[in-house]
Amino acid sequence: MNLKKPLNALLAAVMGAGLLLTGTANAQKYPDKPISLVVPFAAGGPTDTIARLLATQMSKSLGQSVVVENVPGAGGTVASAKVAKSKPDGYTIYIHHMGMATAQALYDKLPYDPLKDFEYIGQVADVPMVLLGSKNFPPNNFKELEAYIRANKDKVTMANAGPGAVSQLCGLIFQSRLGVRVTTVPYKGTGPALTDLVGGQVNILCDQTTQTIPFIKDGKVKVYGVTTPKRLSALPNVPTLDEQGMKGFDVKVWHGIYAPLGTPKPVLEKLNAALKKALTDPDLKARLDSSNIDIVPVAKQNGEALKSHLDAEINRWGPIIRKANIPD
Numbered sequence: 227m228n229l230k231k232p233l234n235a236l237l238a239a240v241m242g243a244g245l246l247l248t249g250t251a252n253a254q255k256y257p258d259k260p261i262s263l264v265v266p267f268a269a270g271g272p273t274d275t276i277a278r279l280l281a282t283q284m285s286k287s288l289g290q291s292v293v294v295e296n297v298p299g300a301g302g303t304v305a306s307a308k309v310a311k312s313k314p315d316g317y318t319i320y321i322h323h324m325g326m327a328t329a330q331a332l333y334d335k336l337p338y339d340p341l342k343d344f345e346y347i348g349q350v351a352d353v354p355m356v357l358l359g360s361k362n363f364p365p366n367n368f369k370e371l372e373a374y375i376r377a378n379k380d381k382v383t384m385a386n387a388g389p390g391a392v393s394q395l396c397g398l399i400f401q402s403r404l405g406v407r408v409t410t411v412p413y414k415g416t417g418p419a420l421t422d423l424v425g426g427q428v429n430i431l432c433d434q435t436t437q438t439i440p441f442i443k444d445g446k447v448k449v450y451g452v453t454t455p456k457r458l459s460a461l462p463n464v465p466t467l468d469e470q471g472m473k474g475f476d477v478k479v480w481h482g483i484y485a486p487l488g489t490p491k492p493v494l495e496k497l498n499a500a501l502k503k504a505l506t507d508p509d510l511k512a513r514l515d516s517s518n519i520d521i522v523p524v525a526k527q528n529g530e531a532l533k534s535h536l537d538a539e540i541n542r543w544g545p546i547i548r549k550a551n552i553p554d
């Protein structure tokens with residue numbers, strides 16, 4: 227009789243049970259050290275701001291610091307690739323916006339699969355965008371902007387945060403609707419891009435409302451339109467792009483929280499509970515409210531809802547992006 231096989235199988239079973247026990251014990255102790263929340267853009271921008279608000283609140287309920295780690299580059303895809311390869315132990319989590327879906331159509335081959343290489347913790351919030359110009363840029367309204375770009379397309383510069391960023395997506399829909407291409411200036415995030423817009427180093431930028439409303443109200447930048455189908459309560463006098471002739475222009479930026487594939491379920495449950503609690507915090511809500519940002523309903527604050535939304539968004543944006551004939 228060959229005893230070697232059953233012995234090996236027994237050994238494997240004992241080791242497996244041991245690993246399972248350690249896993250469970252670790253999950254019970256979790257978290258016992260700081261957690262890194264990876265942000266795919268530079269500090270000071272909209273994604274970073276939402277991440278920092280969440281990190282503060284999630285730290286409270288997890289009893290450990292949640293430390294924001296900015297990993298900018300290639301429109302967010304550098305961070306997505308890094309997170310996909312990180313240890314699935316709950317100490318690396320990730321926030322990304324709808325670039326998680328749009329990058330699929332913008333890159334020939336991504337080094338990760340958005341639908342296979344992650345665990346899905348929950349949706350967060352939806353953020354409108356605004357089309358902005360620097361103060362020293364001649365056009366004062368959308369009509370003038372259209373005419374100016376048509377007449378000066380070789381001179382006009384448009385900032386964005388790289389292919390895969392929503393600033394790029396919004397910009398390319400705008401340019402494809404206009405039928406004119408301008409010069410793109412990529413940044414590591416729209417935080418630094420907004421600084422340059424205010425400084426007049428670049429002409430136009432499509433950015434979330436997260437940081438931009440005070441700049442608009444103080445007259446530090448010009449605003450040409452809102453990217454959502456309805457006007458925003460914080461900017462009631464700013465017309466939508468839809469009502470100014472770009473019919474159906476509808477870009478609202480959704481966000482999700484992810485972890486590397488294989489992160490233990492009990493850990494994901496703790497992270498989801500911390501996310502849900504964070505989204506009820508009155509200070510966080512007030513800050514988001516002031517920027518016309520909508521926290522998603524509780525029914526969307528879970529992994530299943532995030533994954534099916536991501537899937538639907540990959541299918542929604544693929545044809546739009548291919549039709550707009552990017553990349554830039």
Ligand code: ASP
Binds near residue numbers: 268271
């Ligand atoms: N708003 C940015 C984007 O264009 C990124 C950022 O949050 O800095 O995707």
